[in-house]
Amino acid sequence: xxxxxxxxxxxxxxxxxxxxxxxxxxxxxxxxxxxxxxxxxxxxxxxxxxxxxxxxxxxxxxxxxxxxxxxxxxxxxxxxxxxxxxxxxxxxxxxxxxxxxxxxxxxxxxxxxxxxxxxxxxxxxxxxxxxxxxxxxxxxxxxxxxxxxxxxxxxxxxxxxxxxxxxxxxxxxxxxxxxxxxxxxxxxxxxxxxxxxxxxxxxxxxxxxxxxxxxxxxxx
Numbered sequence: 001x002x003x004x005x006x007x008x009x010x011x012x013x014x015x016x017x018x019x020x021x022x023x024x025x026x027x028x029x030x031x032x033x034x035x036x037x038x039x040x041x042x043x044x045x046x047x048x049x050x051x052x053x054x055x056x057x058x059x060x061x062x063x064x065x066x067x068x069x070x071x072x073x074x075x076x077x078x079x080x081x082x083x084x085x086x087x088x089x090x091x092x093x094x095x096x097x098x099x100x101x102x103x104x105x106x107x108x109x110x111x112x113x114x115x116x117x118x119x120x121x122x123x124x125x126x127x128x129x130x131x132x133x134x135x136x137x138x139x140x141x142x143x144x145x146x147x148x149x150x151x152x153x154x155x156x157x158x159x160x161x162x163x164x165x166x167x168x169x170x171x172x173x174x175x176x177x178x179x180x181x182x183x184x185x186x187x188x189x190x191x192x193x194x195x196x197x198x199x200x201x202x203x204x205x206x207x208x209x210x211x212x213x214x215x216x217x218x219x220x
Contacts, residue, residue, distance in 0.1 A: 007051075012036060019043060027051065035059050035080065047071030056080040058103070064088070070095040082106050082126070094118035105129050105149070117141050128152055128172070140164030151175050151195075163187040171195070178202045186210060195219045 007029050011020070013036040023032065024045045032052055036059040046055075047068025055072070058080040065081075070092025078101045087108040094115035102119065104112075105128040112127060117138035124147040132153035140161040145168055152175040162171070163184025168191055175198040185191070186207055194211065196202065197219050212218055 007031065009033065012056075024048060030054065032056070042066055042069070044068040050074060054078040057084070059083045061085055065090055065093075067092045069093065072096065073098070075099050076121075077101065079103070089113040089115055091115050097121060100124070100144075102126070112136055112139065114138065120144060123147070125149065135159040135162060137161040143167065146170065148172070156201075158182055158185075160184045166190070169193065174198045181205050183207060189214075191216045193217045193219070 008031040009023055009026055009029050010033040012033050016037040017039065019034060027049065028051055029049060030051050031054040032049065033056040035056045039060040039062060042057065042062060042065055044066040046066060049072065052072050052075050054077045055075060056078065062084040063086065067090045070090060073095060075096050076098040079099055080103045082103045083106040085108055086104065096119060098121050099119055100121055100123045102116065102122060103126040105126045107130055109127065109130040109132060112132060112135065117136055118141060120141060120143060122142050122145050125142065125145060126149040128149050128151040130153055132150065132155060135155065135158060137159055139159065142165060145165050147170040148165065148168060149172040151172050155176040156179050158178065158181060160182045163182060165188065168188050170193045171191065172195045174195050178199055179201050180203060191211065194216055208218055
């Protein structure tokens, strides 16, 4: 049982296989760590933990999430879903309107789930090591986004909508089969790092030197 002052339940790597019942009694907790526990499902009761600010479900075997996860309206700091078996997310995720960090890396996503592109408070989105073959135009809704990590997917082209991410500082495209980059990347006036390593299919873009001239580090 957690000490009341900590407001944290950390059950990392306990090989629990299911969430212990005592967790649902901890209505005041702000951080819940359930990473690396061989979980195959998350009970709907997760929606009762209204004070959660951070939820770590990484390194499990989840194939879906309950709609009730959208009831965590105060989830503001971190939502870790990486290294699971997810191929979709419930539409209720779009109700996490104050969430700043989302990690959906190392799953089975072929598309960025539509609800993710409604999370307008996101500052960092990690979607590496999936099967993404396109980026939806609705990505441009993420006006607060500073870091977009898309390493090791199946992207051959990048949507022009990325050019609307006016706060973007870091764009990681490593290991994608990209054939071209959109000129709109020049619109990203705050871009500090563009990572193009491990890409063998990309023709050089003549405007890359303009990015570098204004201080953006371009890794090739």
